[in-house]
Amino acid sequence: MAAAATTEAFVPDVEIELVARPDEVQLLPGPPTAVWRYVGRVLKGSADALQPVPGSFAGPILKFRKGHKVRIRYLNRIPQPSIVHWHGLLVPERMDGHPRDVVRPGGGYVYEFEVRNRAGTYWFHPHPHGYTGTQVYGGLAGLLLVSDDEERAAQLPSGERDISIVLADRSFDPANRLVYEAAMGGGMMGAMTGFFGERILANGRPSLSFPAVAGAYRVRLLNGSNSRIYRIARSDRKPLVAIASDGGLLAAPVTRPFLVLGPAERAELWVDLHDESAGSRIALVADPLDFGGRGMGMMGGMMGRGMGRVGPQSAPPQSFALFMVDRGSSRESLPARLAELARVAPLRESQRREFAATLGHMRWGINGRTFQMDEVAPHERIRFGDTEVWEFTNRTPMMAIPHPMHVHGVQFRVIERFGTPPGLARLREGFLDGGLKDTVLVLPGERVRVLLTFDAFRGLFLYHCHNLVHEDMGMMRNFLVA
Numbered sequence: 001m002a003a004a005a006t007t008e009a010f011v012p013d014v015e016i017e018l019v020a021r022p023d024e025v026q027l028l029p030g031p032p033t034a035v036w037r038y039v040g041r042v043l044k045g046s047a048d049a050l051q052p053v054p055g056s057f058a059g060p061i062l063k064f065r066k067g068h069k070v071r072i073r074y075l076n077r078i079p080q081p082s083i084v085h086w087h088g089l090l091v092p093e094r095m096d097g098h099p100r101d102v103v104r105p106g107g108g109y110v111y112e113f114e115v116r117n118r119a120g121t122y123w124f125h126p127h128p129h130g131y132t133g134t135q136v137y138g139g140l141a142g143l144l145l146v147s148d149d150e151e152r153a154a155q156l157p158s159g160e161r162d163i164s165i166v167l168a169d170r171s172f173d174p175a176n177r178l179v180y181e182a183a184m185g186g187g188m189m190g191a192m193t194g195f196f197g198e199r200i201l202a203n204g205r206p207s208l209s210f211p212a213v214a215g216a217y218r219v220r221l222l223n224g225s226n227s228r229i230y231r232i233a234r235s236d237r238k239p240l241v242a243i244a245s246d247g248g249l250l251a252a253p254v255t256r257p258f259l260v261l262g263p264a265e266r267a268e269l270w271v272d273l274h275d276e277s278a279g280s281r282i283a284l285v286a287d288p289l290d291f292g293g294r295g296m297g298m299m300g301g302m303m304g305r306g307m308g309r310v311g312p313q314s315a316p317p318q319s320f321a322l323f324m325v326d327r328g329s330s331r332e333s334l335p336a337r338l339a340e341l342a343r344v345a346p347l348r349e350s351q352r353r354e355f356a357a358t359l360g361h362m363r364w365g366i367n368g369r370t371f372q373m374d375e376v377a378p379h380e381r382i383r384f385g386d387t388e389v390w391e392f393t394n395r396t397p398m399m400a401i402p403h404p405m406h407v408h409g410v411q412f413r414v415i416e417r418f419g420t421p422p423g424l425a426r427l428r429e430g431f432l433d434g435g436l437k438d439t440v441l442v443l444p445g446e447r448v449r450v451l452l453t454f455d456a457f458r459g460l461f462l463y464h465c466h467n468l469v470h471e472d473m474g475m476m477r478n479f480l481v482a
């Protein structure tokens, strides 16, 4: 197979070895926790291209520049077939981590691609069919940060004031072992709603704290959870200032009372501590996410219970990142403009496709279909170069569950949301729909229209729900760009 070997004509700027392997990490008091994790090393290029995350299962953080040619030698040392997907990156089909390209335990895969994306907070994780949830839960996920000249011009906080946080929920047994399957076996309702761990971890730790100056911080957030949705706010209830979404900088900063971040979504915050005096303690907190029951009928109540069984949906706010201001001050000003983003204009010849969440025989699907390795339905064939409107609908009367819908191979724009039930309308204040996105949370009852242009690569790509329990049960499909 071509991807098992390097290509002679490809001269990488950065070459990395990335190994997925079992390990043990001290996460909680008591015995260490057995995890799977990625470990890596730089074989060629700047040592800054790979930054380990100490004391965590998450990571390492990969750092690339736009335009760089990257070669990654992936080695699979976990006892399951696996493959790596570079979430949000525009790469050729055979570099995208399609489940058909899984490598067996002991095998490897060589990735070669040029970084085409603009600066932003992307990430990487396994993508085998049926095991993605298990493998991500085991610890296999890391951030991939892209930088470029436009970002540099914005002069955002950098160095130790550029902080990356991966949020993920986990449950542990009394011996500190990760619990996933047992909870999944907790019945049909568990499989329908997803998995909700008892603890929220930030970079694999119960909480993070940072000695801070009275200045500004750039905080990158990834929801790396299998199913949980976070509602994120400041402990002092000042509004959040968001500067970037999945696909990089917003055109201009926006303020939000809170952020709603579904699985796989990213956001970047400008955390302003200028007005804080020495001794101040400002935290980012994950609030209970009240889906309520009103406006969604009987099953709304059922979902409320399912999601509220454990964790913050029914628990008090949990602080996951604490800024302890005690080290002087600095002055930074928030740029009024951050980046050039094309206006989302109505299309002249828009091709519109609808992709509906469907439920059949207690299995989630899309338009009534579930994942088949090579199958492409007639409505999943796209002409290369076309711009289209895709409408994701979430209207399953028997089950009101949010679905974070992810499309590979593109960064898209959200055009419109319809049909948000009155009981959930407040959550809309927490979305960053104005930027480039690769994953969009579709609330129960909603229809969300996104604008996509398929001009990056021809080939077979995936779109799916990023609730990994849903994805693994088949709420995933191919589309073919030809």
Ligand SMILES: [Cu+2]
Pocket: 364, 402, 403, 404, 465, 466, 467, 470, 471, 475
């Ligand atoms: Cu889903």
